[in-house]
Amino acid sequence: MRLPAALATLAALAALAVLAGCATVAPTRAEVPLLRLPPASLGRTLSLQQQITVQFPSPQGEQTRDMIAMLEADAAHTRLAAVAGGQVLARIDWDGRDLRVTRAPWAPRELMPERILSDLQLSLWPVEAIQAALPDGWHVDATPAMRVLRYGDEVVAEVRYPDATTTLFTQRRDGYRLTIRTLQEEGKTP
Secondary structure: OOOOOOHHHHHHHHHHHHHOOOOOOOOOOOOOOOOOOOHHHHOOOEEEEEEEEEEEOOOOOOEEEEEEEEEEEOOOOEEEEEEEOOEEEEEEEEOOOOEEEEEOOOOOOOOOHHHHHHHHHHHHOOHHHHHHHOOOOEEEEEEOOEEEEEEOOEEEEEEEEEEOOEEEEEEOOOOEEEEEEEEEEOOOOO
8 A cells, every 4th residue: 555645744734733832632631642663664765845734723713834844764764854934944853763853943842843753654654563653542543545543432633645645634632634735756746
């Protein structure tokens, strides 16, 4: 099963949505686990440029933000650069041991690189690797068109793949949605 490349960047925007003022997880619920899968467990290389639209609730009502994300992944590293307003918002480099993050001074403090990486892995890594890393009570259901992260019977996140270049990500707990469109994939043009 080939997943659309757009999923990779959904993680970046998921974190942006959280940092933009999304609700936090209630203390009575299990916290959403942070995946830390080795880059090699992806099982392939990626080089993508994606446009991401983030929709999230705020005290002023529903907000929408756009950004460009560039993702490179191979057996040794997962790298992501998020660009907003023509400037780099953040860079992430994960080698399986250390997560290195560079942020623009204007990047929101709530930006959570750990969540970006985890959402990226939830979207793109093999389901078997994800399931093996999840704590008790958590599981992933997957079909070629969708992935669903659950805690017991609660749907926490959904990833849908309506076509080969589009990914729709919904994080139900925090209320944000991402629409990710792959603009360019290594060796391909739009």
